[in-house]
Amino acid sequence: xxxxxxxxxxxxxxLTPINLLFCAIGVVIGxxxxxxxxxxxxxxxxxxxxxxxxxxxxxxxxxLAGIFYGTQYGGTITSVLMRVPxxxxxxxxxxxxxxxxKQGKAGVALGIAAIGSFVGGTVSVIGLMVFxxxxxxxxxxxxxxxxxSLMVMALSLVVAFAGESIIRGLIAACLGLMLxxxxxxxxxxxxxxxxxxxxxxxxxxxxxxxxxxxGLSEMIEYFETRKPLxxxxxxxGFFKVLPSFKDLKESFWPMIRGTIIGFFVxxxxxxxxxxxxxxxxxxxxxxxxxxxxxxxxxxxxxxxPETANNAATGGAMxxxxxxxxxxxxxxxxMLAALIMFGLKPGPTLFxxxxxxxxxxxxxxxxxxxxxxxxxxxxxxxxxSFMDKVRGYLPIIILLLSAFGVYSYRSSVFDIGIMMAxxxxxxxxxxxxxxxxPVILGLLLGGPAENSLRQALVLSDGNPMTxxxxxxxxxxxxxxxxxLVLPVLLRKRKE
Numbered sequence: 001x002x003x004x005x006x007x008x009x010x011x012x013x014x015l016t017p018i019n020l021l022f023c024a025i026g027v028v029i030g031x032x033x034x035x036x037x038x039x040x041x042x043x044x045x046x047x048x049x050x051x052x053x054x055x056x057x058x059x060x061x062x063x064l065a066g067i068f069y070g071t072q073y074g075g076t077i078t079s080v081l082m083r084v085p086x087x088x089x090x091x092x093x094x095x096x097x098x099x100x101x102k103q104g105k106a107g108v109a110l111g112i113a114a115i116g117s118f119v120g121g122t123v124s125v126i127g128l129m130v131f132x133x134x135x136x137x138x139x140x141x142x143x144x145x146x147x148x149s150l151m152v153m154a155l156s157l158v159v160a161f162a163g164e165s166i167i168r169g170l171i172a173a174c175l176g177l178m179l180x181x182x183x184x185x186x187x188x189x190x191x192x193x194x195x196x197x198x199x200x201x202x203x204x205x206x207x208x209x210x211x212x213x214x215g216l217s218e219m220i221e222y223f224e225t226r227k228p229l230x231x232x233x234x235x236x237g238f239f240k241v242l243p244s245f246k247d248l249k250e251s252f253w254p255m256i257r258g259t260i261i262g263f264f265v266x267x268x269x270x271x272x273x274x275x276x277x278x279x280x281x282x283x284x285x286x287x288x289x290x291x292x293x294x295x296x297x298x299x300x301x302x303x304x305p306e307t308a309n310n311a312a313t314g315g316a317m318x319x320x321x322x323x324x325x326x327x328x329x330x331x332x333x334m335l336a337a338l339i340m341f342g343l344k345p346g347p348t349l350f351x352x353x354x355x356x357x358x359x360x361x362x363x364x365x366x367x368x369x370x371x372x373x374x375x376x377x378x379x380x381x382x383x384s385f386m387d388k389v390r391g392y393l394p395i396i397i398l399l400l401s402a403f404g405v406y407s408y409r410s411s412v413f414d415i416g417i418m419m420a421x422x423x424x425x426x427x428x429x430x431x432x433x434x435x436x437p438v439i440l441g442l443l444l445g446g447p448a449e450n451s452l453r454q455a456l457v458l459s460d461g462n463p464m465t466x467x468x469x470x471x472x473x474x475x476x477x478x479x480x481x482x483l484v485l486p487v488l489l490r491k492r493k494e
Contacts, residue, residue, distance in 0.1 A: 003129055010358025014366050019062050022055070023363050026063035027370050030070020034090075035078055035382055041071035042329035042439075046210040047401050049333055057341035057356050061334055062363040068330045069121055069313040069364070072273055073371050076113040076306060077382060080106055090309070092277045096294060096301030103297055111243045112299060113306040114375035116255050120307035121368040124263045124314025128321075128361055133350055135322040142347075144454035145465050149475035151448040154325045156479040159437050166483060168433045176441020177448075179204050186450065199413040206336045206442060208405045208418035213435050214329060216401055216418065217425030242376070251303035254284050258307030265308070266315025273309035273316075273328075280308035314364065321349060321357055324447070329439045336443065 013019065033044040044067050052060035075090030080097035093113060100109040142150070159169035182193045183203030194200040243251070258280045265276040284304040285294045294301050319325040324345035326332035338345045343353055350357050374382075405418045425435055459465035466472045 003133065006354060006358050007129055007362065009354070010360075010362030011365065012362075013058060013355055013359030014062065014362035019059055019359065019363065020366070022059050022063040023066050023367050024370060026066020027070040027073075027367050027374065030067040030072075031074035031371065031374055031382060032385065033067065034071035034074020034076075041068050042210070042333065043214040044071065045330050045333040046207070046214045049207060049210075049337060050403075050405065052337060053340070057338065057343060057353070058359040060337050060341070061356065061360045062367075064330075064334050064337060065317075065360060065363065066367050068334070069310060069367065070371060072121075072306075072310045072313060073114065073117050073375050074382070076110065076117075076375075077379065080109045080113070080302075090277075092281045092305040093302055095281070096296070096298045099295070099297035100299075100302070105297070108243050108247055108299075109302050110379055111376065112247060112251050112303050114372050115243065115248075116251065116258065116303045116307035117310040117375070118368050118372040119255050120259045120262055120309070120311035121314060121371075122365065123259045124266070124311040125361060125364040125368070127263050128314050128317050128364070132318050132322050132357075132361075135318060135347075142471065143469070144451040144458065145469050145472040146475065148448055148451035148455055149466055149472040149479070150323065151325065151444050151451065153475045153479045153482070154319075155437065155441060155444060155448075156482045159483065165432065166486060168431075169437050172428070172433050172435065172437035173441045176438040176443075177445045179209065179438070179442045180445020180449070187453065197413075199411070203446075204417065204442070205414060206439075208414045209421045209442060210329070210333060210336075210439055211401045211405055212418040212421030213425035213428075213438065216398065216422030217429065217435075219398065220422060220426040221429065247299055250299045254280070254300040254304035255307045257283060257287075258304040259311045262308035262311025263315040266312030267318050273312040276308040276312040277305035280304040317360075317364075320345065321360075322347060324349075326440060326443065329436050332439050332443050 014023065029044060029048070030041065033041070045064050048067065049064070052063060055063070072090070076093050076097065079090040079094040080101050097109045097113070100106065155173050159166060159173050178193070180203075182200055184190065184201055185192055191201060258276075261280050261283065262273070262276040265279060266273070281294075281301060281304060284298075284300045285291050288294065288298070288300060290298070316326075316328055316331050320331040320335055324335065324347075326335045335345050338349075338356075343349065343356065401418065402415055405414050406412070428435060428438075455465055456463070466476060
């Protein structure tokens with residue numbers, strides 16, 4: 001009963017005119033960005049994070065969340081019409097969505113994707129309501145040793161899921177942790193890794209690193225590999241996008257399975273929408289009575305993955321709000337926004353800032369309704385806009401990035417850091433080193449160090465405290481398993 005009352009309060013917060021406006025702005029930006037290949041939800045959130053500084057924390061999070069789940073919708077458009085995924089989670093949709101478009105069924109593919117996204121997103125919010133508060137209450141029982149072990153496990157999961165090579169993932173995570181160590185030592189006050197730069201005494205800010213790696217590095221790659229993109233010509237009027245009863249019947253169980261897969265996979269750090277969509281596609285192909293149709297225009301190959309990748313966005317909110325652990329770069333940016341507003345993410349957030357938490361949850365319901373309406377009614381407009389603005393996109397992103405990073409601290413040095421990490425991010429993608437572990441390492445490095453030192457102080461410097469406490473030991477065992485099992489499975493396949 002209490003949860004229902006809190007949810008109603010959250011809806012009242014989300015329905016205030018200012019929050020409703022920025023929810024709409026967030027989902028429109030997210031849909032548009034998702035339809036423009038190369039930027040992604042993390043890049044869009046990073047570029048627009050500075051614009052939230054003058055807002056309240058509720059309004060800022062509502063807009064950033066709208067961008068996060070809006071991109072999952074928008075990425076479908078380019079996957080279906082161009083065979084170019086706007087979002088990594090939309091890669092799977094491309095396998096059957098584009099063949100459907102070439103068969104004259106682009107409207108059906110986009111309509112099923114929109115409805116599946118709505119179902120997955122809405123049900124995952126219910127899951128967030130149900131599982132979020134109990135997890136936060138349980139987390140209050142954790143001490144510094146458990147928190148340190150939990151953060152190590154989160155980083156290991158990100159490394160395991162981030163790419164094909166565990167070694168490259170570890171390199172990226174270590175780079176992120178090194179960046180987190182720059183500045184003054186939290187206990188002695190001695191400078192670390194500052195190289196006599198006074199500007200680095202307070203550490204490296206999260207914002208310029210995130211904007212450089214996820215915003216500008218993609219633009220460097222765009223200039224290098226720019227190719228003309230062809231759009232499949234299709235009638236995308238409202239009634240052409242509405243699926244038939246037969247299509248809905250064929251999509252029903254894939255949507256149900258996709259929702260379950262996406263929600264629970266989204267909870268795990270590093271997994272997120274991309275992994276959940278691939279898992280959903282594989283399961284649908286295995287369960288299908290006609291697996292030979294997959295890759296040639298199977299409706300289930302669109303419905304399942306699209307539902308899963310949107311359900312994962314709701315699941316990703318649970319560790320971010322309840323434990324202060326981001327499961328993806330986009331939720332890391334939302335976590336950074338909470339910290340910038342002076343709030344402490346984690347188990348106490350539900351009790352100390354209920355307006356923020358429940359206002360955000362309420363906005364997810366509203367945003368999903370907005371998105372399904374936009375995607376069913378405005379697809380032709382989005383496609384037209386996307387076609388016209390793509391040529392000007394790099395210069396727009398560069399100007400927005402520089403202005404946003406400078407406005408945060410009025411520091412030209414931060415712009416230099418942004419440009420440096422744009423080049424570093426571009427170089428990392430060239431050698432297949434994932435970017436996500438760097439960002440999460442930078443964000444979790446400080447809290448992990450604090451928890452480590454607190455645990456050692458409480459145990460008189462005895463490192464065995466991490467192995468004698470059952471919960472901490474369990475997290476460390478899971479850490480080892482997450483790093484060893486993928487290697488063993490790959491060797492077994494060979």
